[in-house]
Amino acid sequence: MSQRKSYAVGTGLFIVLGFAALGYLATQTSSVANRHHGATYTVDAKFENIGQLKERAPVKIAGVRVGEVASIALAKGAPVADVKLAIDKRYADIPVDSVATVFTSGLLGDQYVGIEYGHARQYIADGGKLGLTRSSQPLEEMLGKFFGAGGGADAIGGSYDVTARFSNVGTLSAGSPVKMAGVAIGRVLSVQAEPGKLDALVTLAIDNRYNQIPDDSSAAVFTSGLIGSQYVAIQPGGSPDMLKNGDEMILTQSAMQLEDLIGKFLVNGSGSGDKKDSGSSATPAGKH
Amino acid sequence: MNARVDDNVVSRSLAQIGECGLFLLKVLAAIPRSGRYARETVRQLWFVGAMSLTIIMTCGLFVGMVLGLQLYHVLSIFGGTAATGTVVALSIYRELGPVVTALLFAGRAGTAVTAEIGLMRATDQIAAMELMAVDPLAYVAAPRFLAGLIAMPLLCCVFCALGIFGGHLVGVSWLGIDNGTFWSNMTDTVEVWQDIVNGVIWKSLAFGAVVALIAVFQGYTAPPTSEGVAYATTRTVVASSIAILALDFVLTAFLM
Amino acid sequence: MNAAASPDDTLIRIRGLTTVLNGKKVFDALDLDIPRGKITAIMGPSGTGKTTLLKHITGQMHGDAGQIAVDGKNVPELSREALYGLREKIGYLFQNSALLTDFDVFENVAFPLRQHTRLPEVLIRNIVLTKLQAVGLRGAARLMPSELSGGMARRVALARAIVFDPMLILYDEPFVGLDPIALNQVLKLIRTLNETLGITSVLVAHELSAIQRVADRICLIANGKIVAEGDPHGIENDGSPWTRQFFGGEADGPVPFQYPAGDYAEALGFPRAKA
Ligand SMILES: Nc1ncnc2c1ncn2[C@@H]1O[C@H](COP(=O)(O)OP(=O)(O)O)[C@@H](O)[C@H]1O
Ligand SMILES: [Mg+2]
Numbered sequence: 001m002s003q004r005k006s007y008a009v010g011t012g013l014f015i016v017l018g019f020a021a022l023g024y025l026a027t028q029t030s031s032v033a034n035r036h037h038g039a040t041y042t043v044d045a046k047f048e049n050i051g052q053l054k055e056r057a058p059v060k061i062a063g064v065r066v067g068e069v070a071s072i073a074l075a076k077g078a079p080v081a082d083v084k085l086a087i088d089k090r091y092a093d094i095p096v097d098s099v100a101t102v103f104t105s106g107l108l109g110d111q112y113v114g115i116e117y118g119h120a121r122q123y124i125a126d127g128g129k130l131g132l133t134r135s136s137q138p139l140e141e142m143l144g145k146f147f148g149a150g151g152g153a154d155a156i157g158g159s160y161d162v163t164a165r166f167s168n169v170g171t172l173s174a175g176s177p178v179k180m181a182g183v184a185i186g187r188v189l190s191v192q193a194e195p196g197k198l199d200a201l202v203t204l205a206i207d208n209r210y211n212q213i214p215d216d217s218s219a220a221v222f223t224s225g226l227i228g229s230q231y232v233a234i235q236p237g238g239s240p241d242m243l244k245n246g247d248e249m250i251l252t253q254s255a256m257q258l259e260d261l262i263g264k265f266l267v268n269g270s271g272s273g274d275k276k277d278s279g280s281s282a283t284p285a286g287k288h
Numbered sequence: 289m290n291a292r293v294d295d296n297v298v299s300r301s302l303a304q305i306g307e308c309g310l311f312l313l314k315v316l317a318a319i320p321r322s323g324r325y326a327r328e329t330v331r332q333l334w335f336v337g338a339m340s341l342t343i344i345m346t347c348g349l350f351v352g353m354v355l356g357l358q359l360y361h362v363l364s365i366f367g368g369t370a371a372t373g374t375v376v377a378l379s380i381y382r383e384l385g386p387v388v389t390a391l392l393f394a395g396r397a398g399t400a401v402t403a404e405i406g407l408m409r410a411t412d413q414i415a416a417m418e419l420m421a422v423d424p425l426a427y428v429a430a431p432r433f434l435a436g437l438i439a440m441p442l443l444c445c446v447f448c449a450l451g452i453f454g455g456h457l458v459g460v461s462w463l464g465i466d467n468g469t470f471w472s473n474m475t476d477t478v479e480v481w482q483d484i485v486n487g488v489i490w491k492s493l494a495f496g497a498v499v500a501l502i503a504v505f506q507g508y509t510a511p512p513t514s515e516g517v518a519y520a521t522t523r524t525v526v527a528s529s530i531a532i533l534a535l536d537f538v539l540t541a542f543l544m
Numbered sequence: 545m546n547a548a549a550s551p552d553d554t555l556i557r558i559r560g561l562t563t564v565l566n567g568k569k570v571f572d573a574l575d576l577d578i579p580r581g582k583i584t585a586i587m588g589p590s591g592t593g594k595t596t597l598l599k600h601i602t603g604q605m606h607g608d609a610g611q612i613a614v615d616g617k618n619v620p621e622l623s624r625e626a627l628y629g630l631r632e633k634i635g636y637l638f639q640n641s642a643l644l645t646d647f648d649v650f651e652n653v654a655f656p657l658r659q660h661t662r663l664p665e666v667l668i669r670n671i672v673l674t675k676l677q678a679v680g681l682r683g684a685a686r687l688m689p690s691e692l693s694g695g696m697a698r699r700v701a702l703a704r705a706i707v708f709d710p711m712l713i714l715y716d717e718p719f720v721g722l723d724p725i726a727l728n729q730v731l732k733l734i735r736t737l738n739e740t741l742g743i744t745s746v747l748v749a750h751e752l753s754a755i756q757r758v759a760d761r762i763c764l765i766a767n768g769k770i771v772a773e774g775d776p777h778g779i780e781n782d783g784s785p786w787t788r789q790f791f792g793g794e795a796d797g798p799v800p801f802q803y804p805a806g807d808y809a810e811a812l813g814f815p816r817a818k819a
Binding site: 407416 | 604632638642643644655659660
């Protein structure tokens with residue numbers, strides 16, 4: 001009898017372990033982990049081309065996830081995609097003249113909707129519209145690797161916290177490395193959108209060993225490789241005073257969107273000689 | 289000469305598949321009757337499931353570690369080591385988890401079931417049950433089949449969890465991929481429905497059914513001699529492995 | 545057909561049973577009546593189909609032709625449920641015990657009770673220990689089958705066969721491997737079961753002296769037929785060539801000692817002697 005009971009208990013433990021593993025896989029390693037189940041409000045946006053954008057793709061402001069794509073449909077009477085965005089109620093103060101853009105995270109990554117704040121004093125309401133949109137830009141070109149990757153730092157001797165504001169953090173997330181001269185010296189503690197402000201507040205935890213960083217140093221969001229993750233690079237300044245716990249870094253450089261980079265590359269590449277050419281080719285088109 | 293032998297092998301395999309299919313119908317018909325032997329199903333779940341945990345967990349850990357190591361080096365060529373967590377998770381969920389778990393399950397639990405039933409036949413235990421008016425299909429076959437069906441998805445989940453842990457151990461703790469990057473990239477890409485329900489649950493349920501059916505069938509039809517039982521055990525591993533990989537292809541084509 | 549015997553007197557009635565296995569005619573229009581409430585011994589050279597006959601009676605095997613009526617029901621035509629219902633009333637002692645190796649002695653004997661009844665644990669315990677006491681193995685209740693000798697395993701199997709107090713018990717070679725003391729006990733047990741509970745017994749065995757102490761009748765089976773039957777003490781000397789050869793243990797006679805084979809000299813490669 002006792003023999004039989006021990007089977008039952010062991011088998012019960014086995015089943016519980018199996019379901020616990022399933023629960024872990026489903027909630028901790030999948031996109032469920034990213035989803036807020038808080039209240040949301042819906043905003044409409046119309047795009048001429050949404051590229052690979054899918055339902056439940058993230059909606060980001062300054063690189064911080066604020067919601068997801070609720071539905072995608074073809075608008076009535078026009079070849080335009082009607083995209084409904086479900087945005088977290090915590091971020092209720094998006095100016096009505098903000099611009100929604102379909103971006104690609106990394107070169108091979110999924111697409112997401114990025115919202116850039118406008119300047120209006122009025123905030124968008126539930127069921128409101130984002131009038132200004134920019135469509136997805138198909139990427140045909142592969143670019144080389146610009147920046148070397150490196151390992152993260154392990155904070156052994158404790159760390160001190162410094163903040164920095166960026167207008168766009170790209171895909172930077174809590175845990176991303178902080179590097180100086182390519183060497184990891186700390187990690188990103190948190191990335192928060194500041195409701196009502198136009199930028200992302202990033203808190204950096206820097207290892208105590210690196211306490212000789214001038215307080216006029218600048219922080220930039222860089223990407224390791226084309227498809228790699230993003231990190232914060234610190235370029236030392238010349239001030240005699242050093243950064244302390246709780247300081248804010250004033251000089252920052254935001255993450256470049258890949259579209260922006262490619263745009264710059266194409267513009268620079270076409271050079272001054274081609275500028276006239278493109279201008280002249282555009283003008284006749286208008287004259288015809 | 290050769291052609292005749294081939295013909296024999298082919299027709300014999302076909303006959304086996306046909307018999308196996310008929311046997312499946314008999315087992316399915318016996319499942320309602322096996323309700324009163326629920327305790328026996330629990331006992332079998334202990335033997336095929338809980339007793340397989342050690343090997344499943346060990347192998348899951350090592351598979352995850354090897355994946356972490358390999359992928360890190362391949363991805364570093366493209367400067368994409370940040371994607372290590374994603375690729376480890378996806379390859380384990382979609383392929384390695386269900387397939388490796390099923391192969392291990394066939395080797396660990398399938399052979400044990402075949403040998404046990406074969407020996408029960410050879411020592412007249414099956415006949416004794418029939419004579420005690422206990423239906424061996426309901427008392428012996430159905431509980432083992434059900435136990436296999438239930439145990440496989442659970443084992444597969446445990447395997448996957450240990451695999452992710454192994455990948456994390458190598459990628460983050462040893463090779464220095466950033467912890468946040470490892471997880472955030474993974475959680476951005478892995479979809480519950482596509483990867484975990486379709487990849488892990490459905491596949492492993494199907495594999496569990498196939499392995500359990502083959503194991504029970506081979507034991508049930510083994511000639512009642514030590515040689516017969518030995519051959520049946522071997523056939524369980526061979527037939528299960530082929531069936532798992534073939535079915536994997538079909539399921540991947542349909543589910544993905 | 546024995547029209548005189550009413551169905552009440554005859555528990556098992558076999559008519560014209562014909563079975564071919566591997567091209568060999570194991571039963572050739574065999575007729576047999578087993579009387580109710582009696583102990584019938586079936587004897588015969590090994591390989592003549594005694595075990596096969598018991599398997600036909602319990603519906604584990606089916607013949608190619610003929611009828612087997614047990615308690616008025618024709619076994620080959622019974623549905624699965626009806627057959628299982630009938631089997632609940634039959635105890636069967638296997639030639640090789642066939643204990644369930646997963647369970648200890650106690651659970652083996654308790655197995656039929658647990659499967660077919662919802663008796664309280666105390667009652668199951670009492671029944672099982674009574675039956676084990678009867679075969680002299682109450683002390684071995686917690687041993688596993690692998691820890692038993694052949695004779696002990698056979699006695700456990702016997703306890704299991706009688707745990708339900710069936711109407712019919714089929715014993716397949718129950719005396720093999722028993723020491724004289726255990727043999728005596730088992731013989732007494734078979735006799736007691738028959739006398740106190742009126743259980744019909746069919747006994748397949750080779751030990752004539754043992755059979756003579758318990759059996760009411762002996763049937764001799766050879767070449768697929770019942771070749772002799774009668775009183776256990778008189779059958780040896782009934783004058784038929786079958787009984788003379790079998791009980792006398794002679795190699796020559798109507799029962800071939802050799803399994804059917806080709807010419808011996810030819811098989812050994814000797815040139816054939818010309819006639
Ligand atoms: N399942 C079977 N398939 C083919 N032949 C069998 C089978 N069972 C028994 N036989 C044959 O039937 C004959 C009788 O066997 P059996 O009843 O075991 O003899 P015994 O009288 O010694 O108990 C033997 O010649 C055996 O070869
Ligand atoms: Mg026999």
